[in-house]
Structure formats: structure tokens, C-alpha cells
Amino acid sequence: GAVVSQHPSWVICKSGTSVKIECRSLDFQATTMFWYRQFPKQSLMLMATSNEGSKATYEQGVEKDKFLINHASLTLSTLTVTSAHPEDSSFYICSAETGGYGNQPQHFGDGTRLSIL
Amino acid sequence: TQLLEQSPQFLSIQEGENLTVYCNSSSVFSSLQWYRQEPGEGPVLLVTVVTGGEVKKLKRLTFQFGDARKDSSLHITAAQPGDTGLYLCAGANAGGTSYGKLTFGQGTILTVHP
Numbered sequence: 001g002a003v004v005s006q007h008p009s010w011v012i013c014k015s016g017t018s019v020k021i022e023c024r025s026l027d028f029q030a031t032t033m034f035w036y037r038q039f040p041k042q043s044l045m046l047m048a049t050s051n052e053g054s055k056a057t058y059e060q061g062v063e064k065d066k067f068l069i070n071h072a073s074l075t076l077s078t079l080t081v082t083s084a085h086p087e088d089s090s091f092y093i094c095s096a097e098t099g100g101y102g103n104q105p106q107h108f109g110d111g112t113r114l115s116i117l
Numbered sequence: 118t119q120l121l122e123q124s125p126q127f128l129s130i131q132e133g134e135n136l137t138v139y140c141n142s143s144s145v146f147s148s149l150q151w152y153r154q155e156p157g158e159g160p161v162l163l164v165t166v167v168t169g170g171e172v173k174k175l176k177r178l179t180f181q182f183g184d185a186r187k188d189s190s191l192h193i194t195a196a197q198p199g200d201t202g203l204y205l206c207a208g209a210n211a212g213g214t215s216y217g218k219l220t221f222g223q224g225t226i227l228t229v230h231p
Contacts, residue, residue: 107162
């Protein structure tokens with residue numbers, strides 16, 4: 001149980017393109033999903049907290065107009081990297097909570113490797 | 118801002134050796150989670166510890182949560198090449214404005230040589 005699916009797994013596109021990444025909880029409902037960015041051989045850096053039916057909460061330093069987050073249902077959150085540039089190239093990972101009040105673990109998707117040419 | 122200091126950052130050992138990874142903080146966490154991540158994949162949950170002083174075992178892996186719930190350790194006995202990966206500790210808080218968010222340590226890249 002607690003499977004999180006992330007799609008696509010790998011994207012290569014030209015500079016200036018907008019890219020949408022989907023995060024789905026397959027066998028549970030997730031009122032809260034999280035989006036992370038990870039550089040090679042480094043830890044995860046939280047970008048934003050995505051809440052179903054409300055606006056996302058962004059971490060300090062993350063441009064909300066650059067990284068658009070939509071959490072339209074209890075099983076789907078999307079991250080759109082708008083007008084992507086080479087510096088946006090990274091590994092993006094989403095996670096979802098299975099519920100409860102903070103002591104429930106987060107379950108992660110397999111990540112999306114984004115390469116901007 | 119909560120910080121979780123994880124050490125060592127890099128660990129290169131021979132098969133059969135034992136190792137310990139530490140996570141320390143000045144903050145109290147309601148729970149602490151350990152993940153293992155392989156290149157190109159998402160982190161996979163190994164264990165969640167909740168109670169101060171708690172010890173959990175998962176085959177050759179032993180996890181401890183400090184009495185004050187500020188620190189944790191992961192001990193691997195007789196490491197094998199299959200243990201190679203990035204190990205991440207993450208602290209969680211049950212309430213307040215940080216509800217649900219995880220504070221990650223810097224990660225430990227473990228390489229076990231045959």
C-alpha cells in the first residue's frame with residue numbers, strides 16, 4: 001500500500017518550455033502532498049506544501065510564479081515549471097502523507113529528472 | 118528554523134564492516150524517519166521512530182531514537198554491497214505551522230565494497 005506515482009520520470013526540453021509533472025497517490029487519499037528538489041548527491045530540499053483545494057505554501061526563496069502547484073483532487077498534485085531554463089534542471093520528487101497528524105510517514109514518488117537544454 | 122545534522126556525509130567501507138550514521142538536532146521532533154534512496158529513484162521509507170528511547174530493528178539495521186527525541190542513529194551490522202545508497206534521516210512535527218513538514222538531514226552516501 002501507500003504507492004505514489006510520479007510522471008514523467010524523465011523530461012528533456014528546450015529552454016523557455018513549460019513542463020508539467022504529475023504526482024498521484026494510487027491507493028490512498030492525500031490531503032497534503034509535498035514537492036522537493038534534489039541536486040546530485042545531496043539531500044532533498046522542500047519547495048512547497050500542496051494542500052487539496054487551497055493554495056500551495058511555498059518555502060522561502062522558491063518562486064511561486066515559476067513553480068506553479070495545483071492540487072485539484074485528493075489523489076493528484078501537479079507541479080508546472082514555467083518558462084524553464086537550464087538552471088531549473090534538477091531531480092524533482094513529490095511525496096504524500098497517508099493521513100493522521102504529523103507522525104505518519106511520507107511516501108515518495110520515483111522522481112522526475114528534468115533536463116533543460 | 119529546525120536543523121538536523123547528519124553525519125558522516127560520506128562513508129566508504131568493506132563488506133562485512135559495521136557502521137553507524139547519526140542525526141542530531143537541538144529541536145525536538147514528534148517522530149523521525151529514516152529513508153534509503155538509490156540513484157534515479159525516490160526515497161524509500163525504512164522506519165519511523167516515535168517514542169523517546171525507542172529501538173527498532175530491521176534485519177541488520179538498528180534504529181534508535183534519543184530519549185529527548187532530538188537525535189537518532191542508524192547502525193548497520195555486517196554491511197553488504199546491496200546496502201549501498203543514500204541514507205536520509207528526516208524529523209517531523211505533529212503540530213503548529215510546520216505540521217506535516219519533514220526536516221531532512223544532509224544525507225549519508227554509503228558505499229560498501231565487495
